Amino acid sequence: MKDRPRRLRTNAAMRALTRETHLHPRDLVLPVFVREGAGGALPIRSMPGVVQHTLDTLPDVVATVEAAGLGGIMLFGVPEHRDATGSGATDPDGILNRAIAVAVTASTGNTVVMADLCLDEFTDHGHCGVLTSDGGVDNDSTLVRYEEMAIAQARAGAAVVGLSGMMDGQVRAVRAALDDAGFTDTAILAYSAKYASAFYGPFRDAVESTLDGDRRTYQMDYANRVEGSREADLDVLEGADIVMVKPAMSYLDVLADVADRVDVPVAAYQVSGEYAMIEAAAAHGWINRNAAIMESVHSIRRAGATIIFTYWALEVATWLKDNG
Incomplete structure (x- = not known):
């Protein structure tokens, strides 16, 4: 008897029946940029099809996300003014906190x-934390700002706060601050294994980043694999409700490692550079865009x-529904 694995590939119906991996719109989260002071949606040059939204256009985005059946929306703020400590992040009238309130109301x-x-x-220096006098990022002083930011976001109505700064102890600090302030139901998504990656370039266009230099002293070295699991383990112990690996496609080994060992949901972020590469190749006719995305x-x-x-x-959710 000859092995014939191809029997299960003979037609689309058979392939669908025997498919190992299933995807649903509820598995997907849409990142959304909200810009302060913009008169309307502004295209992002390096991310074709993605825009900076405004507080006025955000409700329509939320409605579209809900109609598509997505699991969630992740909000990023783009402020008009920045300073050394990122004071706009904790200002109740800051763009991100206002965007949270608008999205919650629209939902x-x-x-x-x-x-x-x-x-x-x-921050006016573009780093993820407060700086020391010699220009380094002060881990523990930054944690205080994260605690304040978490409370501001929870008060605005965020169901999940996404800790993406890669400061040591950030999950423990934020969990304690939220609980002490009475926000015990606010969940923490920890960007546990976030690598210092070249694939973030277009995102920095999207948020109009002021960074000069890099974040290698706090984001992870792309050559390291085991460290990603260690970071995820620490975050779970500190109280993370969800852990994340970022970027996704260049770190599928790390993602698989983390998924095999933790007992909380695991997220992955298909970042701006991954998006831009596929869009650029498709625009030149070098690849089939929709097939590559899926x-x-x-x-x-x-x-x-x-x-x-x-x-x-949103596109993937539409395709999934169209294909039953």
């Missing part, structure tokens, strides 16, 4: 409103992510 409760908890969009998102799900952050979330 019917069928999607999870999440907010990025990091100072980089709000293959890339499925690869992240196959590696173990139960939650996928992707700028294609």
